[in-house]
Amino acid sequence: MKERINYLLRQYFHNKSSRLELDELFAMIRSAKYDEELSLLIKELYEELKRQDPSLTYVDDDGRLLDFKDNQNNQHYSLTADKKRKNRNSYLIYIGVAVSAAMLIVGFFYGQQWRTNNTDQQIQxxxxxxxxxxxxxxxxxxxxxxxxxxxxxxxxxxxxxxxxxxxxxxxxxxxxxxxxxxxxxxxxxxxxxxxxxxxxxxxxxxxxxxxxxxxxxxxxxxxxxxxxxxxxxxxxxxxxxxxxxxxxxxxxxxxxxxxSKVAGSWTAGYLEYEDESISSIIADLERYFKISIDLRHPSLGDKVITLSVAKDSDPQYVLEILTTLTDCKFKKSENNYIIF
Structure with missing residues (x-):
């Protein structure tokens, strides 16, 4: 069991967990609230990970973001500090560590303390x-x-x-x-x-x-x-x-x-639309791929189609599929696309 927990923690810390691995880890954490031996084992493994990578961060019981490398000086940072990070990898690590450590270090889901604390219940x-x-x-x-x-x-x-x-x-x-x-x-x-x-x-x-x-x-x-x-x-x-x-x-x-569409399929890496209007799909693609799409046929916007593509697809590939399904063409100009 020790090896499995260690693996799940590492996957989660580095934002590599599959949905099944996440469910398994959360189930263990919930069980640890009632199993002292399991609780100690998870904390022990977490401490080991912390020693191996002292740059990892976590959230303390006051809701403050702490940095292990500065922890000796008790330096605290606002929860909004992660927004200022320029390195995406550091941000992804923060997501995994901040959330998991909030569960693991602070009494597993903050224990029962926040359940009875009226002040906490008012904090948004x-x-x-x-x-x-x-x-x-x-x-x-x-x-x-x-x-x-x-x-x-x-x-x-x-x-x-x-x-x-x-x-x-x-x-x-x-x-x-x-x-x-x-x-x-x-x-x-x-x-x-x-x-x-x-x-x-x-x-x-x-x-x-x-x-x-x-x-x-x-x-x-x-x-x-x-x-x-x-x-x-x-x-x-x-x-x-x-x-x-x-x-x-x-x-x-x-x-x-x-x-065919599955609720929340985007969490598994897919963009899925079933009988969705072209205008709605285009708005989604613009938002996700950070591109501009000019639809030169306004009447086409109300047409509905079914479409499923991987989130990591090239936007040009997605538009090729979309225009093929709607018997249209498209062209690219810098980061802008025109469907005609």
Missing amino acids: VINSIGQDDDKIVVLDDGTKVWLNSSSTLEYPKAFKKGEPREVTLIGEAYFEVEHAEDWPFIVHTGDVSTKVLGTKFNVKAYSDMKDILVTVKSGKVMVSKENKILATLVKNQELRVPLLTNSISKSAIGEKDLK
């Missing part, structure tokens, strides 16, 4: 992700959130028992909500709310989108707008909610059963 944490990155966030209750690029998630440092677990999202995130009977989890995106007890689902709500997309991978999700229930979704269902209309009719809501 805001995680903002840049245009060229994504991040895994572990919430107070054990819920895991994959936050996509150009996204912001606001959540309390500690959830209060007896009250809904509520977070606010701008952008896109994939949630694996820790199940808790009679303790609902609610994602707010504008005046649209997505409510669950325990499930896996994706919410996409960038500020430049006309609709909010809620896609369910497992469990059950209830979506409402201004306290009016719009739909209850189950596995492999998706709901499209218009953002610009105050009163929403049933005809304006797009609810469907998915055939």
Whole structure:
């Protein structure tokens, strides 16, 4: 077991974990809260990693970013310091280490202290992700959130028992909500709310989108707008909610059963669209690849297609597929593309 834990920690610290490895590591960490021997073993391995690479960082119980190489002088840094790092590799290491050490060193998910601390329950944490990155966030209750690029998630440092677990999202995130009977989890995106007890689902709500997309991978999700229930979704269902209309009719809501698209597939390295409008796909590609795409046929924007490509594909390759599917052509001018 020691070798396996050591491997999982190294994978996580250096942002190389697969989804299965992440699940396995988180399961061990949860078990360590009730297994003193396992807890000591994980801490021991962590200390060993720290000695091998003293440049690694972690978060202390006051929520401050510490740097091991400066720890002897007790120098503390703001949590926003990572935004100033210019080296992407250092930033990726920080993501893995800061989150995992917050769980491992500070009593595994901060123990029970934050569960009863009223001050902590009032503190709001805001995680903002840049245009060229994504991040895994572990919430107070054990819920895991994959936050996509150009996204912001606001959540309390500690959830209060007896009250809904509520977070606010701008952008896109994939949630694996820790199940808790009679303790609902609610994602707010504008005046649209997505409510669950325990499930896996994706919410996409960038500020430049006309609709909010809620896609369910497992469990059950209830979506409402201004306290009016719009739909209850189950596995492999998706709901499209218009953002610009105050009163929403049933005809304006797009609810469907998915055939090929998987909720949160972007976390596994794919950009997937099923019966998605060309204009929505183009907006996504511009955001992800940081390019400009000029669609010279406005009527083409409303046409819907199904498309799946790897996230690490060259944007020119993706546009070749898209234009082939729509019987169009494209040309490139510097970092701009024109579809005609």
